[in-house]
Amino acid sequence: xxxxxxxxxxxxxxxxxxxxxxxxxxxxxxxxxxxxxxxxxxxxxxxxxxxxxxxxxxxxxxxxxxxxxxxxxxxxxxxxxxxxxxxxxxxxxxxxxxxxxxxxxxxxxxxxxxxxxxxxxxxxxxxxxxxxxxxxxxxxxxxxxxxxxxxxxxxxxxxxxxxxxxxxxxx
Amino acid sequence: xxxxxxxxxxxxxxxxxxxxxxxxxxxxxxxxxxxxxxxxxxxxxxxxxxxxxxxxxxxxxxxxxxxxxxxxxxxxxxxxxxxxxxxxxxxxxxxxxxxxxxxxxxxxxxxxxxxxxxxxxxxxxxxxxxxxxxxxxxxxxxxxxxxxxxxxxxxxxxxxxxxxxxxxxxxxxxxxxxxxxxxxxxxxxxxxxxxxxxxxxxxxxxxxxxxxxxxxxxxxxxxxxxxxxxxxxxxxxxxxxxxxxxxxxxxxxxxxxxxxxxxxxxxxxxxxxxxxxxxxxxxxxxxxxxxxxxxxxxxxxxxxxxxxxxxxxxxxxxxxxxxxxxxxxxxxxxxxxxxxxxxxxxxxxxxxxxxxxxxxxxxxxxxxxxxxxxxxxxxxxxxxxxxxxxxxxxxxxxxxxxxxxxxxxxxxxxxxxxxxxxxxxxxxxxxxxxxxxxxxxxxxxxxxxxxxxxxxxxxxxxxxxxxxxxxxxxxxxxxxxxxxxxxxxxxxxxxxxxxxxxxxxxxxxxxxxxxxxxxxxxxxxxxxxxxxxxxxxxxxxxxxxxxxxxxxxxxxxxxxxxxxxxxxxxxxxxxxxxxxxxxxxxxxxxxxxxxxxxxxxxxxxx
Ligand SMILES: Cc1cc2nc3c(=O)[nH]c(=O)nc-3n(C[C@H](O)[C@H](O)[C@H](O)COP(=O)(O)O)c2cc1C
Ligand code: FES
Numbered sequence: 001x002x003x004x005x006x007x008x009x010x011x012x013x014x015x016x017x018x019x020x021x022x023x024x025x026x027x028x029x030x031x032x033x034x035x036x037x038x039x040x041x042x043x044x045x046x047x048x049x050x051x052x053x054x055x056x057x058x059x060x061x062x063x064x065x066x067x068x069x070x071x072x073x074x075x076x077x078x079x080x081x082x083x084x085x086x087x088x089x090x091x092x093x094x095x096x097x098x099x100x101x102x103x104x105x106x107x108x109x110x111x112x113x114x115x116x117x118x119x120x121x122x123x124x125x126x127x128x129x130x131x132x133x134x135x136x137x138x139x140x141x142x143x144x145x146x147x148x149x150x151x152x153x154x155x156x157x158x159x160x161x162x163x164x165x166x167x168x169x170x171x
Numbered sequence: 172x173x174x175x176x177x178x179x180x181x182x183x184x185x186x187x188x189x190x191x192x193x194x195x196x197x198x199x200x201x202x203x204x205x206x207x208x209x210x211x212x213x214x215x216x217x218x219x220x221x222x223x224x225x226x227x228x229x230x231x232x233x234x235x236x237x238x239x240x241x242x243x244x245x246x247x248x249x250x251x252x253x254x255x256x257x258x259x260x261x262x263x264x265x266x267x268x269x270x271x272x273x274x275x276x277x278x279x280x281x282x283x284x285x286x287x288x289x290x291x292x293x294x295x296x297x298x299x300x301x302x303x304x305x306x307x308x309x310x311x312x313x314x315x316x317x318x319x320x321x322x323x324x325x326x327x328x329x330x331x332x333x334x335x336x337x338x339x340x341x342x343x344x345x346x347x348x349x350x351x352x353x354x355x356x357x358x359x360x361x362x363x364x365x366x367x368x369x370x371x372x373x374x375x376x377x378x379x380x381x382x383x384x385x386x387x388x389x390x391x392x393x394x395x396x397x398x399x400x401x402x403x404x405x406x407x408x409x410x411x412x413x414x415x416x417x418x419x420x421x422x423x424x425x426x427x428x429x430x431x432x433x434x435x436x437x438x439x440x441x442x443x444x445x446x447x448x449x450x451x452x453x454x455x456x457x458x459x460x461x462x463x464x465x466x467x468x469x470x471x472x473x474x475x476x477x478x479x480x481x482x483x484x485x486x487x488x489x490x491x492x493x494x495x496x497x498x499x500x501x502x503x504x505x506x507x508x509x510x511x512x513x514x515x516x517x518x519x520x521x522x523x524x525x526x527x528x529x530x531x532x533x534x535x536x537x538x539x540x541x542x543x544x545x546x547x548x549x550x551x552x553x554x555x556x557x558x559x560x561x562x563x564x565x566x567x568x569x570x571x572x573x574x575x576x577x578x579x580x581x582x583x584x585x586x587x588x589x590x591x592x593x594x595x596x597x598x599x600x601x602x603x604x605x606x607x608x609x610x611x612x613x614x615x616x617x618x619x620x621x622x623x624x625x626x627x628x629x630x631x632x633x634x635x636x637x638x639x640x641x642x643x644x645x646x647x648x649x650x651x652x653x654x655x656x657x658x659x660x661x662x663x664x665x666x667x668x669x670x671x672x673x674x675x676x677x678x679x680x681x682x683x684x685x686x687x688x689x690x691x692x693x694x695x696x697x698x699x700x701x702x703x704x705x706x707x708x709x710x711x712x713x714x715x716x717x718x719x720x721x722x723x724x725x726x727x728x729x730x731x732x733x734x735x736x737x738x739x740x741x742x743x744x745x746x747x748x749x750x751x752x753x754x755x756x757x758x759x760x761x762x763x764x765x766x767x768x769x770x771x772x773x774x775x776x777x
Contacts, residue, residue: 030501031522032524034523035506039504069525070523070525073526074507074508076506077506093625093656094427096672097658129466131427131428131430133429133466133467135189135429135430135582135590136189136190136430136582136590137192138585138590149192
């Protein structure tokens with residue numbers, strides 16, 4: 001995450017400005033609201049754009065450095081846009097014991113990217129997570145928010161293919 | 172179509188049978204409740220058409236009733252069959268056919284259905300048969316028993332004593348009392364199952380001191396890891412004078428390989444909320460926070476719903492039920508940092524800062540959130556409290572051992588037949604949990620040990636599995652209770668690898684504030700990875716032990732202090748494996764790595 005190149009700054013669209021205004025407003029009377037505001041921004045955009053952080057610093061008076069201190073400390077926050085489809089491999093202990101490493105390398109091979117990267121066409125983003133609390137279904141993979149349990153290496157091709165088909169039919 | 176509207180469909184929270192999720196339960200008036208597991212779309216359709224429509228049970232999906240009957244009071248309507256023996260293959264089909272043939276011979280085939288069950292919760296007892304609706308269960312059934320089974324049990328409703336399985340249920344559900352039973356998104360349903368009864372009674376009839384006394388009497392100790400007595404913690408937080416006090420529910424559940432907090436939050440959010448309200452009442456807090464992982468969106472949604480619903484009914488907010496006492500609760504999301512489960516880091520995170528731990532004392536009970544007295548409790552601890560307040564401290568203290576009272580929920584996963592949540596009285600042995608409840612090893616590869624307590628814990632090797640689980644016994648073995656994760660490892664799991672895995676977790680998650688944890692962890696990981704590649708040197712193990720010592724003594728917070736535990740524990744019980752790598756060199760390491768990648772048995776390689 002630390003050595004990713006941040007995209008160049010853009011002017012925020014008025015709607016986005018307004019949305020951040022509203023978010024700050026909503027949380028204004030709550031103590032320690034920074035992380036919750038960042039969660040909302042990320043939920044909306046899939047990541048926390050630098051423009052949004054700048055605006056947030058301006059609105060709340062929290063120094064930008066403190067906002068980034070928080071953003072870079074927590075694994076959950078993302079600083080760059082992700083691919084359209086998220087594939088997350090659980091690397092918790094239960095999944096690890098049941099071979100999540102094999103699933104990851106199969107995904108890496110098929111998508112031709114490493115963990116934490118996005119494919120060139122921005123279609124897939126691959127990452128790992130520490131236990132999603134579905135250990136009974138280990139090894140588990142989360143595809144666009146849906147957990148798939150007891151995944152075998154041989155299932156991986158199908159998972160990717162399904163998304164491709166989905167994309168084609170949508171076009 | 173009209174019939175469709177007459178059958179209510181209810182959603183419930185997690186039952187805990189993780190191995191068979193998703194589950195569907197069918198309740199029919201006057202008939203036994205049937206729980207189906209591994210329900211995909213096809214099975215769901217079949218349940219509707221076959222079971223609901225025609226009153227016929229579905230083959231192969233039933234998880235038998237865990238209530239075991241002793242008498243047969245009415246006509247037998249169905250017979251569940253399951254071969255529970257470990258390695259003798261599957262005789263289920265054969266017996267199903269034989270019983271069916273016998274029934275046909277006696278003209279009973281139309282009235283008694285014979286189906287195979289997915290799991291009856293009985294293991295290593297040979298062919299097992301359960302009669303419905305009575306729940307009378309026979310084990311070690313042989314072919315020659317079938318005639319009597321039909322002529323005596325089905326025809327005359329007599330129990331065959333020599334086959335009757337009457338072992339008591341090892342589980343005792345207190346924390347999980349409503350999981351899988353209530354609709355977690357309905358306050359009314361929770362109220363029907365006695366939720367908030369304890370709270371209302373405490374609020375209207377008791378003093379905060381009385382509530383604290385009850386919890387003290389129960390002997391409840393924190394289920395988040397350290398096992399600090401909950402009543403004492405509340406008392407310490409109650410004592411100091413302050414304009415504001417806080418309670419926090421620690422729902423961070425950072426332990427990889429554990430899912431009990433998630434299941435309780437999703438399955439019975441009202442129990443946790445009620446526990447938090449009781450804690451707040453006991454210490455005099457004005458506000459409570461649920462600190463929940465953002466990775467648990469369903470848990471977040473259900474807790475939020477529980478908060479909203481109770482606030483609507485006046486159970487939460489200003490002047491609760493006219494008592495003059497006000498209390499409100501809110502959610503704060505975690506953001507994927509394991510260290511935020513540690514109390515001082517958690518407080519920093521709620522305050523909107525990065526989750527760096529602070530030296531203690533001062534303890535949060537004196538100086539916590541925004542410098543005010545704060546009590547932090549684990550999800551499971553809080554979920555047990557309403558039961559304790561409703562039934563009395565003594566009732567809870569009856570379970571467990573002298574120093575470890577009550578029950579504990581464990582999340583059993585790994586190389587075990589049926590991964591699931593179990594709740595047992597303290598003092599139950601690890602073996603009873605793994606073999607008696609969860610069915611023992613998966614794929615018939617012998618179990619090597621059970622890891623408890625996640626990255627802060629250690630491994631209990633197979634010969635020690637009979638150890639009764641208490642806080643003291645586990646720490647004597649160099650492990651901890653932790654939050655209750657139990658990872659079963661078999662002979663194909665390499666201890667050097669596993670030790671490195673846990674350590675890598677802690678190294679990645681270290682906040683970096685103190686050198687022993689930041690640098691020590693990193694250096695030790697280098698050593699372990701070197702050994703795993705077969706490049707270890709004889710002095711390495713000593714060096715590892717020394718780094719462990721330094722980290723334990725000098726780290727700032729629990730993360731660094733406990734990170735060496737899995738390493739030390741593997742070294743203590745499996746030093747030969749480390750030595751084998753060191754002596755075997757790179758070719759040995761490569762051979763093992765290849766075998767593992769191919770999923771082969773390590774025994775055959777070494
Ligand atoms: C690194 C670290 C991680 C922790 N993670 C958790 C956690 O995820 N959940 C939890 O309840 N307690 C966790 N704890 C323990 C808490 O700090 C604290 O002891 C506990 O929440 C107190 O509640 P209890 O008394 O009910 O157990 C963690 C401790 C450490 C040092
Ligand atoms: S280890 Fe993967 S879900 Fe827990």
